[in-house]
Amino acid sequence: MARTARFSARLDVVIFAACVILSLIAMVLPANLREPVASALRRSLVAPLIRLQRGAEQWRSAYLSSERVELRRDTLALAAARVPTLEIENDRLRKLLGLGSKVQWGFIPAEALQGRGRAEDFTVTLSAGSNAGVKERSLVVAPEGLVGLVQTVDPTMSLAILFAHPDFRVSAMSADGSAFGIVQPHVTTTSTGNEPAFLRSERYLLEMRGVPFRATMKPGAVVYSSGLGGIYPKGIPVGVVLAEIKTPESWARTYLLRPSVNPAELTSVMILTPERAAAGLINVWADVGAVDSATKSIVAAGDSLARQSASKEAAARRASIDSAARLLADSLTRDTTGRAAERVLPTDSATAARIRADSAAAARIRRVRRDSIAAARVRDSLRRDTTPGVRP
């Protein structure tokens, strides 16, 4: 038993030594001898395992490619989702560039950094400060119109109050200069549920107070700063008239305005230096008013042209009806008066021939009618004669 165990142990060692020697031989084999051995192994023992490995790698590459496709799709979807935002931003920057080219000098471009707190609804942080030349009480405008006024200036940033601030006041006027008033924030009281929908849904509304009673403005009319008061120069769009609202002030009208600038969408603004504001901004937003008025003029002109052509057409139709009626009356008169009427007929031969034909036809009709009446009388007399028994 012990001898068998010793033999087994020696056999294990011998086998182990043989395996090690064979491994070492395999390591030192020249390439021309090594390759046939490896190839034989690959084609026999390892072949099914290699096929499995190939399949697994194909699965992995398919998974990776599907992941790449999904990633690409997500990237495209993300890019597509960003397009509207970029378009809006692009449009806004273009407008700002257009405003800059019109203002020409004395402005400082800035980013409007909006706070998310409720207390910051009335103010906006601007990314330009005194280092960039911003001064207190400088005017803040956007391509759409008036934004507010710089209140506090730091070296690298500044704070501006929006038109929604309770202290905000600006002297304003209608586009044609017929109505003047003071624009201030519209402070809503407790909701009664009876007010119009826009009063319940929209924030940042403005009021134009103190408009003379004789001056009326229609909804949609643009209101500009009037330049009275010295802070806000003339010609900056402030808002658009929504409706007239009733106030206790019976001596003047009050209009509700929708601001030209939506503070929630405010991203890029311009801070006008006091010198630039003092120089006036009449021609900067004038195009807006000009386009507005031009549009209205075109519409009005179109309306008047249409009215004019319609009235002309109606007049022509009325004249033709009148002349036809007159001709018919003349022909009837001629028919009854015999030859005398022919002297009244117009010299136009075609018309005269037509009228003659008409009168001949009328005469025929009258003759036929007379004959039929006479025949009816004869029938009546004959019926009375042939049916005496029926007589009552």
Next chain:
Amino acid sequence: MNWGATVRTILLCAILILLHYTLRPLLAWRASADFLIIALLLASVRVRPGVAAILGFIIGLASDSLALSAFGAGALAMTLIGFAWSRLKAVFFADHVLLNGFFLFLGKWAYEIVMNLVERRTHGAELLMQILVWSSLSAAVTAVAGVVALMLLRPVLETRGT
């Protein structure tokens, strides 16, 4: 070891070898588990040292057939590991799961060291980094995978008596 245990061991080794050629390419980790080493451990602790040496030699030579630059190195390493594990089984109580994990770590690390030294693909600091970082990491992953496999297969497996 009776015939039933022999068949179970062969089947489990076959499954582990299949996993080596299917799961490893799917995962494609830089430091991945070596299921051939785990299969060799499972078999070595159940057979005589000479048989374990032959198993290691065959498995190593098969894997070497795909890596011609180190042809024979894998066979040498596997032979050493298989024989050593089978001999150590007589010394240690190899049914302990953590001890098996430690043996797996040592075996895989030794295999990686032998392969790195024989292949001579890296030198100096890079070789040191490969042996100390990536080889040890791969050995650790193999040990973890082996321990998990042993815990799952414990009811099925049956080790030979010491």
